[in-house]
Amino acid sequence: MRRIWVALFALVLLCSPICAQGLDEDFGAAALEQKLSEPMRGWMADYSPAVSFDLLHGVEDILEKGLEYGGTVLQDGAATFVFLLLVVAFCKLGEALQNTWTFPVASLTGALAISLYCVRDLHSIINLGKQTMDELSVFSSVLMPVMASAAAVSGAANQAGTIYCLAVLFSNWLLKICNTLLFPMIYVYLTLALADTVLGQARLKRLKEFLGWCVKMLLKGLLSIFTGFLTISGALSGTVDAAALKTAKFAISGMVPVVGNIISNASSTLLSSAAMLKASIGSFGVLAIFSIFLLPFFKIGVYYLTAKLSASLSSLLDSSLSGFVDAISSAMGMILAMTASSVFLCLSSCICFLRTVNP
Amino acid sequence: MDEFLKIAGLAIIAGLLCMVVRPYTPILSGLLSLGACTLILLLAVSFMTPVLELLQLLREMTGMTRAVTAPLYKSVGIGILTQISGAICEDAGEKTLSKAVEIGGTILSIYVTLPLLSALLSILQEALGG
Numbered sequence: 001m002r003r004i005w006v007a008l009f010a011l012v013l014l015c016s017p018i019c020a021q022g023l024d025e026d027f028g029a030a031a032l033e034q035k036l037s038e039p040m041r042g043w044m045a046d047y048s049p050a051v052s053f054d055l056l057h058g059v060e061d062i063l064e065k066g067l068e069y070g071g072t073v074l075q076d077g078a079a080t081f082v083f084l085l086l087v088v089a090f091c092k093l094g095e096a097l098q099n100t101w102t103f104p105v106a107s108l109t110g111a112l113a114i115s116l117y118c119v120r121d122l123h124s125i126i127n128l129g130k131q132t133m134d135e136l137s138v139f140s141s142v143l144m145p146v147m148a149s150a151a152a153v154s155g156a157a158n159q160a161g162t163i164y165c166l167a168v169l170f171s172n173w174l175l176k177i178c179n180t181l182l183f184p185m186i187y188v189y190l191t192l193a194l195a196d197t198v199l200g201q202a203r204l205k206r207l208k209e210f211l212g213w214c215v216k217m218l219l220k221g222l223l224s225i226f227t228g229f230l231t232i233s234g235a236l237s238g239t240v241d242a243a244a245l246k247t248a249k250f251a252i253s254g255m256v257p258v259v260g261n262i263i264s265n266a267s268s269t270l271l272s273s274a275a276m277l278k279a280s281i282g283s284f285g286v287l288a289i290f291s292i293f294l295l296p297f298f299k300i301g302v303y304y305l306t307a308k309l310s311a312s313l314s315s316l317l318d319s320s321l322s323g324f325v326d327a328i329s330s331a332m333g334m335i336l337a338m339t340a341s342s343v344f345l346c347l348s349s350c351i352c353f354l355r356t357v358n359p
Numbered sequence: 360m361d362e363f364l365k366i367a368g369l370a371i372i373a374g375l376l377c378m379v380v381r382p383y384t385p386i387l388s389g390l391l392s393l394g395a396c397t398l399i400l401l402l403a404v405s406f407m408t409p410v411l412e413l414l415q416l417l418r419e420m421t422g423m424t425r426a427v428t429a430p431l432y433k434s435v436g437i438g439i440l441t442q443i444s445g446a447i448c449e450d451a452g453e454k455t456l457s458k459a460v461e462i463g464g465t466i467l468s469i470y471v472t473l474p475l476l477s478a479l480l481s482i483l484q485e486a487l488g489g
Contacts (some may be wrong), residue, residue: 083421086414090431097438098468101461105468109434112475113427119482 032281035142036288037135043291044284049146052280058287066294077302080121084310087113088319095320107320111197114321118328122190125300126183129335132296133342137175139292140346143285144168147353150281160353162233167349170226174345177222178338182215186331189215193327197320208327215334219341226345230352282354286347293343300339304332362406366399389451396443426478433471437464 032049033041043065047053087110094106144167151160189211196204307329315322373395381388418428441464448457 079421082417083423086417086421087431090435094435094438097435097442098464101465103465103469105465105472106434106438109430109468109472109475112472112479113431116427116475116479116482117421117423119479 031142032139032146032284032288035139036292040135040288040291044288047284047287049281049284053283055283055286058283059290062287062291062294066291066298069295070298073299073302077306080118080303081306081310083117084114084307084325085313087117088310088314088317088321088325091321092317092319108198110319110321111194111324114324114328115194121303122328122331125303125332125335126186128296128299129339130179130183132292132339133175133178135292136289136342136346137171139288140167140171140349143281143288143346144349146281147285147350151353163230163349163352166226166229166233167345170222171342171345174222174338174342177218178342182218182334182338185211185215186334189334190327190331193324197324205323212330212334216337219337223341223344227348230348279354282350285350289343289346289350293339296339297336300332300336304329304336307332362402366402369395369399369402389447392450393447396447400443426474430471430475434468437468437471440464 033044036044043062046061047058091106091110094109098106144164148160148164151163189208192204192208192211196208307325311322311326311329314325373391377388377392380391414428414432417423441460445457445460445464448454448460
């Protein structure tokens, strides 16, 4: 009789926590949707962190929604491309007419015209990069604790703590470095490129290249350290968690008389349900990060490719402006790299949470 | 093509006439050269209409403002005029005058670029919150 009661009690225990709503509220997953910006919330309306869904299908859906804005972005890119080529052609004509002049006014006029046309775009793209990074930071400030809680409940307490600490630490560092150092460096980089074009002596070229190298190395270094830490600590704490889980299960089933096996099995089911919820929150997180990044990536990417193509074509004309246009495309590339780094930090942390030890 | 043949023919005839006249009356040679230049430029200018229409179309396509395009056009125009007037001065044996025209052209080109610079500076000031 006593066995039947215990079995019934275990059955009740098994059923109640599987209800995702209860766990969802405990982990604070509901706040995930609220932390998304208004347009992103619209994009993610069909998905919920409490309900598991096919991630690939979700990505396809978000891509379709993002492509609706693609036409305008491409149109802007085409306009910039035509403008850049037009100015370069005019400049080349001016250079040919002024070949005996002591001061190259044509390249000054061309560089200033390009700067005037592109400065608003550049500023808005830099702001777009900053805004995307901020949005990701705000979203991950909710996602990471939720994922860490879900991962800890599913039996990976050590690993969840480690990943959470690393993700928060490196995300904050990246945001701080970008805002205080890298974004201002891009402005300096562009100013140097403008001055270099106007003076036409390539004296500032080295300094400009050095700044570009610094930005790239800082980003690469930060991401390499993050990945290294994640690999080492994740593997170590993952092993500890797996071993602890195994030992605990073995101890429960062996030490508790009669019902040890039942409790051990019940705890496994509980852990599995937490792991399922962790997976659904993780999928939602990955999809939300993807949707936050998609449009800025597309906009900056189109601008970057436009400038790169214009630079290549203007170098065919042997124009002095090709270096300046190339510098603009490099600056776009740097902004793209910064935003992508931020996304990489969030995504890799999210995937690491998903890959934590499963019961 | 026909128009260009006219221009080329006019230039060759004017050049030959100048060569013949120069030893006797250098002033007349100079005036002849100037007149031929004016005629050639007038003929060439008649072809500027479609070019300007294309530029207008591109301007509308790219959303460029006059503030951006005007200095570019003016700079090229100044370059053309400086080149021609400098060459005429050199033909007349006035190298100093030719250099002065060049310097004048450079200063004027910088002058027409100034609105670009001031517009850029004001945008930067606005962007940086100055």
